[in-house]
Amino acid sequence: MNQSILAVHDLEAHYGISQVLFGVDLTIEKGQCVALLGRNGAGKSTTMKAISGIHPGTSGRVVFNGQSIFKDKAYRIARSGLAFVPEDRQTFPEHTVEENLLIAAKPDSSGTYKWSLEHIYRTFPLLVPLRHRQGGLLSGGEQQLLVIARALMGNPSLLLLDEPSEGLAPVIVQQIARCVAGLLKTGATILLAEQNMHFCLHIATHVAVIDKGRVVYTGTVEELRRNDDIKKRYLSV
Ligand SMILES: Nc1ncnc2c1ncn2[C@@H]1O[C@H](COP(=O)(O)OP(=O)(O)OP(=O)(O)O)[C@@H](O)[C@H]1O
Ligand SMILES: [Mg+2]
Numbered sequence: 001m002n003q004s005i006l007a008v009h010d011l012e013a014h015y016g017i018s019q020v021l022f023g024v025d026l027t028i029e030k031g032q033c034v035a036l037l038g039r040n041g042a043g044k045s046t047t048m049k050a051i052s053g054i055h056p057g058t059s060g061r062v063v064f065n066g067q068s069i070f071k072d073k074a075y076r077i078a079r080s081g082l083a084f085v086p087e088d089r090q091t092f093p094e095h096t097v098e099e100n101l102l103i104a105a106k107p108d109s110s111g112t113y114k115w116s117l118e119h120i121y122r123t124f125p126l127l128v129p130l131r132h133r134q135g136g137l138l139s140g141g142e143q144q145l146l147v148i149a150r151a152l153m154g155n156p157s158l159l160l161l162d163e164p165s166e167g168l169a170p171v172i173v174q175q176i177a178r179c180v181a182g183l184l185k186t187g188a189t190i191l192l193a194e195q196n197m198h199f200c201l202h203i204a205t206h207v208a209v210i211d212k213g214r215v216v217y218t219g220t221v222e223e224l225r226r227n228d229d230i231k232k233r234y235l236s237v
Contacts, residue, residue: 003066005030005158005189006051006082011060013043013050013213020046021057022213026191028158028206033180033190035200035221037235038210044193045087047210048160051191052084053077065109065157081109083156087163087193089143093136097127097146100135101153108155115152123182124149126175141172145179152183159183160191165199177203197235201225209234 006028013021021043028034036044050057053074062070069077078084092100101120107113121128124145130138138146144164151159164180165173173196181203184190194200200207200221207224209217211234217224224230 004028004063005065006191007061007063008047008051009061009063011047011050011057011062013046013055013057015046015055019058020213021050023060024050024210024213025215026208026218028189028191030189031184031187032206033184033188033192033204034206034208035197035204036191036193036208036210037195037197037200038193039195039234039236042210043213044195044210045162046213048084048086048162048191048193051077052082052160054084054086078154079106081155081157082160083151083154083158084160085147085151085162085164087166089140089147091135091138091143091146091150093134095135096132097135097138098131100146100150104150104153106154108157112155114155117153120149120152123152123186124179139172141168141175144168144172144176148176148179158189158191160193162193163195164192165194165196173199197231 004027008024008026011021011024024047038044049055051062053072056071064082126145164176177199192200204221206220208215217230
């Protein structure tokens with residue numbers, strides 16, 4: 001049987017006494033790009049924070065590469081090969097682009113460095129002329145590219161991207177879409193949280209629609225494309 005890279009079952013999460021995830025179910029197989037789609041406040045970021053241990057869930061199961069990571073510390077989850085790029089796109093502002101990348105360099109679980117600086121610059125040519133610029137001086141789109149590239153320097157087996165297109169100009173959004181699509185061709189596995197369905201439909205292979213802290217629909221991108229009811233009900237289109 002095909003073992004999932006990530007299997008999330010019945011995940012619940014709270015902020016204080018307020019419950020925001022009510023049993024999220026999600027699986028990702030190697031090489032897939034699963035779009036986690038949902039409106040404002042649906043629970044996309046909380047799901048990612050719970051998976052990556054940044055804001056641990058209160059109950060449920062999270063299995064990554066066959067190991068339970070539920071309740072593990074965030075640094076252990078990161079070291080085991082799960083990279084989370086949060087929606088705030090924070091770089092190390094005083095450090096150059098290249099230093100931001102080098103800080104994050106680590107091998108994968110087998111000790112291999114698939115991503116080198118040279119490989120990163122080939123994949124993200126827009127970063128080449130910026131390599132000596134401080135992270136804090138980059139535009140929003142440039143910062144987004146840098147934080148994705150920085151995550152890859154850790155050679156993760158799964159990449160969680162939280163709304164990479166949010167608030168960016170259409171031309172930059174296209175560049176980020178091209179970059180994510182390129183990563184998939186190299187065999188990356190990605191969970192992509194987005195409100196922007198159109199951004200995802202050209203990139204993702206599968207979708208999970210989240211609403212009010214529950215996954216209410218899963219399918220392939222093609223199945224969602226044909227499902228006007230789900231799109232109208234949960235995605236404001
Ligand atoms: N730190 C927090 N403390 C209290 N409530 C929070 C906190 N963060 C998020 N929430 C609430 O949890 C719910 C889910 O929020 P979450 O950020 O996961 O949604 P989202 O799908 O990522 O939305 P968006 O598309 O706006 O980023 C929302 O009702 C939100 O108000
Ligand atoms: Mg969010």
